[in-house]
Structures are given as structure tokens and as C-alpha cells.
Amino acid sequence: MQEQQFFEERLTKSVGQFDITGKTLLMPDMSPFGSRLLTSCFRAYGVPAQVMPTYDGLELGKEYTSGKECFPCQVTLGDVLYYLRQEKERLGSEFSPEDYVYFMPEADGPCRFGMYNKMHRLVLDKFPEFEDVNITYLSSTDTYSSSMIMPEEKSKLFRRLAYVATIISDVLDRVVWRVRPYEKVPGETDAFMEDALQEMRDKIESIGESRDFNALYTLLEDIVKRAKKMMDPDKPRRPLIGIIGEIYLRTHPQSNQHLIKEIETYGGEVVDASLGEWFNFVAYSNLRDTRRKWTQSWKKGDIQGMFSASRKWLDYQIEIKYQLWRQDQTYARARKHLDIHEDHRIASLENRLDNDRLFNFDIGTEAAISIGGALEYVHENYDGVVNVFPFTCMPSTICSAILKPILLEKKVPYLDASYDGSIQPNRELAIRTFMYQAQQRQSRRNQAKKG
Numbered sequence: 001m002q003e004q005q006f007f008e009e010r011l012t013k014s015v016g017q018f019d020i021t022g023k024t025l026l027m028p029d030m031s032p033f034g035s036r037l038l039t040s041c042f043r044a045y046g047v048p049a050q051v052m053p054t055y056d057g058l059e060l061g062k063e064y065t066s067g068k069e070c071f072p073c074q075v076t077l078g079d080v081l082y083y084l085r086q087e088k089e090r091l092g093s094e095f096s097p098e099d100y101v102y103f104m105p106e107a108d109g110p111c112r113f114g115m116y117n118k119m120h121r122l123v124l125d126k127f128p129e130f131e132d133v134n135i136t137y138l139s140s141t142d143t144y145s146s147s148m149i150m151p152e153e154k155s156k157l158f159r160r161l162a163y164v165a166t167i168i169s170d171v172l173d174r175v176v177w178r179v180r181p182y183e184k185v186p187g188e189t190d191a192f193m194e195d196a197l198q199e200m201r202d203k204i205e206s207i208g209e210s211r212d213f214n215a216l217y218t219l220l221e222d223i224v225k226r227a228k229k230m231m232d233p234d235k236p237r238r239p240l241i242g243i244i245g246e247i248y249l250r251t252h253p254q255s256n257q258h259l260i261k262e263i264e265t266y267g268g269e270v271v272d273a274s275l276g277e278w279f280n281f282v283a284y285s286n287l288r289d290t291r292r293k294w295t296q297s298w299k300k301g302d303i304q305g306m307f308s309a310s311r312k313w314l315d316y317q318i319e320i321k322y323q324l325w326r327q328d329q330t331y332a333r334a335r336k337h338l339d340i341h342e343d344h345r346i347a348s349l350e351n352r353l354d355n356d357r358l359f360n361f362d363i364g365t366e367a368a369i370s371i372g373g374a375l376e377y378v379h380e381n382y383d384g385v386v387n388v389f390p391f392t393c394m395p396s397t398i399c400s401a402i403l404k405p406i407l408l409e410k411k412v413p414y415l416d417a418s419y420d421g422s423i424q425p426n427r428e429l430a431i432r433t434f435m436y437q438a439q440q441r442q443s444r445r446n447q448a449k450k451g
């Protein structure tokens with residue numbers, strides 16, 4: 001009983017949403033642009049956040065897990081253990097665990113991601129020197145509101161800046177995927193974008209709490225214009241490959257063994273599902289939930305319940321409208337100069353599912369947007385689809401079961417790419433075969449166009 005109480009306390013008091021002002025926020029690396037720009041948003045609001053080096057601690061992550069956890073859990077655990085150990089070694093007796101807060105967001109639903117932060121707590125507690133490193137999170141249940149981790153008056157504006165920064169990171173990714181396969185000088189795009197990322201980080205930190213989004217858009221336009229100059233206009237268009245799947249695996253290059261670059265090496269141009277798509281999906285799902293709650297309250301004659309659901313519905317509507325407006329604005333500024341691919345609308349992904357009666361948003365999970373996203377790629381004439389996920393991931397396995405037969409029937413090349421940190425000897429062969437099929441599909445399409 002005492003033991004149970006002890007754990008309950010650890011999992012509620014040392015994993016929670018509390019004011020992080022002045023603490024060093026430790027951000028796990030995920031999407032290279034996304035994690036770094038989000039860190040800069042925290043810094044703009046006075047939180048000295050930093051992205052932890054990634055993947056160096058994988059052995060540690062594996063050592064302190066049982067093997068039943070999914071791969072992102074092992075990678076992120078390894079990152080924080082490795083970082084804290086390095087910090088302790090660097091600072092010696094000056095190391096003060098209370099100065100750090102480890103940031104591990106969560107989501108509801110069947111995905112164990114919602115439990116990572118608790119599990120990481122239990123592992124950190126095995127090291128007495130890390131017991132006082134608290135863990136904080138933002139949660140999908142309230143569309144990642146930051147109102148509990150920073151002063152109320154700052155939190156709404158912070159969330160808006162963080163959303164815009166996320167969309168900017170999506171655009172920067174799309175610029176890389178559009179330019180790099182056609183670059184005149186090999187390696188030039190990556191080198192340029194590294195500097196461009198730093199410029200954007202500096203800009204976000206310098207605008208601080210001023211909400212001068214226009215300054216960010218102006219810089220974004222400038223980056224896009226400069227990136228475009230690196231393209232060789234004489235290089236023929238490559239087969240277009242759409243990536244769907246689990247968000248961490250598809251955006252963390254080390255975990256997916258640099259899949260995008262590998263597809264490019266074998267002749268493809270890639271578009272990965274965006275981070276913005278996930279945030280829009282979370283807001284959209286919460287809106288659907290409030291609609292369901294309103295109906296339930298109406299059936300029970302619960303006026304108070306109907307009133308509270310209506311208020312929440314209105315809040316989510318405003319938030320979604322705001323998000324889509326900002327997303328369109330950001331993409332438009334970039335697309336003035338370069339034809340990067342637009343992002344999918346969540347409502348049209350839902351329509352794709354309903355039209356084909358394959359899956360339903362009521363079932364939820366990332367499978368909803370992955371299946372819808374893959375069908376949208378097919379509708380947009382992509383030449384192949386890759387589903388990227390942690391080995392044994394349940395929603396992604398559902399995607400695979402649903403998509404494989406459909407895409408086979410539509411003659412669209414499809415590849416499952418699961419990862420657990422090990423090297424698969426036949427992976428390269430699978431990608432090369434897939435790319436050969438994608439090239440054939442592209443030539444068939446081109447011939448059909450010519451008539």
C-alpha cells in the first residue's frame with residue numbers, strides 16, 4: 001500500500017504541468033526543424049529550452065527498457081539519460097537536477113505514447129541524482145494548451161507562436177524535399193538549410209512576445225527564394241513518393257535510418273506527412289468529441305452539459321479556423337516563389353475514408369490520417385506510398401492491412417518500413433525495388449499525358 005502511494009506521488013507530483021519559467025527545458029529531438037523552432041519559441045518566452053543530442057544514448061535506452069516498449073520510447077529515454085549523465089559529468093558538484101525539466105508530451109487513445117513520460121519517470125528514479133529532474137508535458141486532450149506550464153497571460157500567445165513555428169518548420173522541410181533532388185551542387189541544400197534554420201531560430205527569439213509573425217514570413221520568403229536558386233531547372237521531374245505513418249519515426253531521420261535521403265538516392269522526390277497535419281487532426285478530433293458530448297447531453301436532457309459542450313465547441317472552432325488561416329498564410333508566402341506541395345486538409349482526409357468506407361475517424365488513432373493521407377496521395381497522382389512506423393506499432397499495422405490491397409488494386413507501389421534500431425539486410429533492396437516500380441508508374445503516367 002505504501003509502495004503504491006509512493007509511486008502514485010512520483011507519477012503525479014514529478015510528472016505534471018507546472019510553471020517552467022526559468023528552468024532549462026530539455027526537448028527530445030524529433031523533426032530536426034520542428035524541435036529546434038519549438039525550442040526557440042520557448043526561449044522567446046523566457047524559458048531556456050534546448051534540444052538534446054539524439055541517438056547517442058540508444059544503448060542506454062535499450063538497457064533500461066524491457067524490449068516490449070515501442071522504439072521512440074527507447075530512443076527518447078536514451079536521449080535524456082545520456083544528456084543528464086553528460087551534464088552531471090560536465091558540471092560535477094555544480095550539477096543541480098532541480099534546474100532541469102524534461103519535456104515529454106503525451107496523447108490520449110490506445111497509443112502507449114501517453115505513458116512514456118510516466119515510464120521515463122520510473123527509469124530516472126533509478127538514479128538518485130536524477131530524481132529531482134521533473135517531467136512536464138503538453139497534452140492532446142486540450143489541444144496542447146500551455147496554460148498550466150507558463151503564466152496564463154503568456155500561454156495563449158505562446159501557443160500561437162508555437163503553431164506558426166511548426167508550420168514554418170513544415171514549409172522548410174518541403175523546401176528541402178523540393179530542392180535537394182534537383183540541386184546543382186551536391187550537398188548545397190543541406191548546408192544552406194542549416195544556416196537558414198539558425199536564421200529562423202534567431203528571428204523567433206528576437207521577436208520574443210511581440211507577435212510579429214510578418215517578420216517570420218518575410219524571412220521565410222527570403223529563404224525560399226535563395227533555396228530555389230540552387231535548383232537545376234534542366235533536371236527532369238522525379239517520381240513523387242508520399243510518406244505516411246507514425247509521427248516520430250517518419251520525422252526523426254536517425255530512427256528511420258535517413259529514409260528520405262535514401263529514397264532520393266534511388267531517384268525519388270519525397271513529401272512526408274507534416275507536423276501541422278497532426279496538430280490540426282488533434283483540434284479536429286477534439287471538435288468532433290464536443291459534438292458527440294453535446295448530443296449525449298441533449299439525449300439525457302442535460303442542459304448544463306449541452307451548454308458546456310457548446311462553449312468548448314466554439315473554442316475549438318475558433319482555434320481550428322485560426323490554425324488553418326495561419327497555415328494558409330505561411331504556405332502562400334513560400335509558394336509565391338517555389339511550388340512546394342500543399343498540406344492536406346483534415347476534413348478532406350476524413351472524406352476520403354468515408355467515401356471508401358475503409359476506416360472511420362471515430363476509431364481514431366494516427367491510422368485515420370495515415371490511411372486518409374495515403375488515399376489523398378493516390379488522388380494527387382503520387383507514384384508511390386511508404387508507411388513508416390516503429391516495429392509492432394498497432395495503428396500503423398492497421399494502415400498496412402487496409403492500404404496494401406487497395407494500393408495494389410490501384411497499381412500504386414506501396415512499401416511498409418518498420419524500424420526498431422536494427423539494420424535490416426534487405427531494406428536497401430526493398431527500397432530499390434519500390435523505386436523501380438515508382439519510376440515505371442511515373443513513365444506510364446507521362447505517356448498517358450502525352451496521349
Ligand code: SF4
Nearest residue numbers: 070111112113393394
Ligand atoms: S507502437 Fe505505435 S501505437 Fe504503440 S506506442 Fe508506439 S507509436 Fe504508439
